[in-house]
Amino acid sequence: MTGKHGDHPMPPWGTVLDAKAIDELVAYVKWLGEHQGTDATEPVPPFDLNDxxxxxxxxxxxxxxxxxxxxxxxxxxxxxxxxxxxxxxxxxxxxxxxxxxxxxxxxxxxxxxxxxxxxxxxxxxxxxxxxxxxxx
CATH class of the missing domain: 1.10.760.10 (Cytochrome c-like domain)
Structure with missing residues (x-):
């Protein structure tokens, strides 16, 4: 939402993406972390499956x-x-x-x-x- 400064900066996305888009992006990044090295064609849930x-x-x-x-x-x-x-x-x-x-x-x-x-x-x-x- 607010970005990050320092060695690995990231721009703020809170003014660009709405809450739903941010939740979907977070779910995707979480999925990527859990599935490193797996098939990239695997379907990705648009939300946290534990919601x-x-x-x-x-x-x-x-x-x-x-x-x-x-x-x-x-x-x-x-x-x-x-x-x-x-x-x-x-x-x-x-x-x-x-x-x-x-x-x-x-x-x-x-x-x-x-x-x-x-x-x-x-x-x-x-x-x-x-x-x-x-x-x-």
């Missing part, structure tokens, strides 16, 4: 569109594998699967045409949160 409001929005959307027949309410008990305690589901895999769908033994419709990228990222945030909970 409680985004997790709750994903929870609400999940229970309206994903639960019931396929995934079960709160991510357990559906026809698909449970999400609680699941640590193998990367953000890239979750985003791409929701966006593009899947064919084969585990069919899932693509949601990229029905949901915005931001809505899909909220679902990913919720799935990420479920992965931190103990499996049932």
């Amino acid at each position: 409680k409001a985004r997790i709750e929005a994903g929870h609400t959307r999940f229970n309206k569109t994903c639960a019931g027949y396929c995934h079960g309410y709160d991510g357990v008990g559906g026809r698909a594998p449970d999400f609680k305690g699941r640590t193998d589901l990367t953000t890239k895999l979750a985003f791409e699967t929701i966006y593009n769908g899947r064919v084969g033994a585990d069919v899932m419709p693509p949601w990229g045409g029905a949901l915005s990228d931001e809505q899909i990222w909220e679902l990913v945030a919720y799935l990420h949160y479920l992965g931190t909970l103990p499996a049932e």
